[in-house]
Amino acid sequence: xxxxxxxxxxxxxxxxxxxxxxxxxxxxxxxxxxxxxxxxxxxxxxxxxxxxxxxxxxxxxxxxxxxxxxxxxxxxxxxxxxxxxxxxxxxxxxxxxxxxxxxxxxxxxxxxxxxxxxxxxxxxxxxxxxxxxxxxxxxxxxxxxxxxxxxxxxxxxxxxxxxxxxxxxxxxxxxxxxxxxxxxxxxxxxxxxxxxx
Numbered sequence: 001x002x003x004x005x006x007x008x009x010x011x012x013x014x015x016x017x018x019x020x021x022x023x024x025x026x027x028x029x030x031x032x033x034x035x036x037x038x039x040x041x042x043x044x045x046x047x048x049x050x051x052x053x054x055x056x057x058x059x060x061x062x063x064x065x066x067x068x069x070x071x072x073x074x075x076x077x078x079x080x081x082x083x084x085x086x087x088x089x090x091x092x093x094x095x096x097x098x099x100x101x102x103x104x105x106x107x108x109x110x111x112x113x114x115x116x117x118x119x120x121x122x123x124x125x126x127x128x129x130x131x132x133x134x135x136x137x138x139x140x141x142x143x144x145x146x147x148x149x150x151x152x153x154x155x156x157x158x159x160x161x162x163x164x165x166x167x168x169x170x171x172x173x174x175x176x177x178x179x180x181x182x183x184x185x186x187x188x189x190x191x192x193x194x195x196x197x
Contacts, residue, residue, distance in 0.1 A: 089102045
């Protein structure tokens with residue numbers, strides 16, 4: 001069975017991918033290959049960051065690999081936070097509460113029809129020496145306050161246009177994955193991997 005690394009240690013994402021792929025590939029985590037490096041993400045696009053992480057694993061550990069990167073693009077903010085989504089509020093990043101506060105502050109006074117936004121995910125796969133990019137997106141609006149406590153990141157303030165008016169943070173994981181940006185990109189990845197067997 002061919003081994004491939006998913007450049008993550010997110011247990012939920014790993015389990016989900018392993019269930020979808022089944023016994024066609026053996027999906028390894030960064031922990032599984034003893035990688036505890038701070039993998040760089042210095043590109044100006046999410047596609048570039050995803051590729052950079054996958055190439056880092058291939059170059060330093062020798063495994064075929066896939067990696068993902070995600071951003072939130074808000075039209076009224078000229079596409080911000082974009083590639084800086086995880087560290088929008090500054091600091092070392094990944095402070096979801098601070099990031100949401102900054103978005104809501106900058107969006108204060110913007111009327112609902114102009115609060116359009118989208119989540120985009122890019123998955124970069126390095127397999128047998130070739131690079132493949134898979135993308136997923138979901139359109140929505142930025143609410144004026146948080147709703148729900150599931151999910152992560154900007155989920156409590158993002159209401160997808162598809163669905164029943166709930167935010168991603170008000171949905172069960174299965175509901176979110178069915179329409180989410182990451183779910184769509186991963187579905188393309190899995191279809192491609194399954195076609196290679």
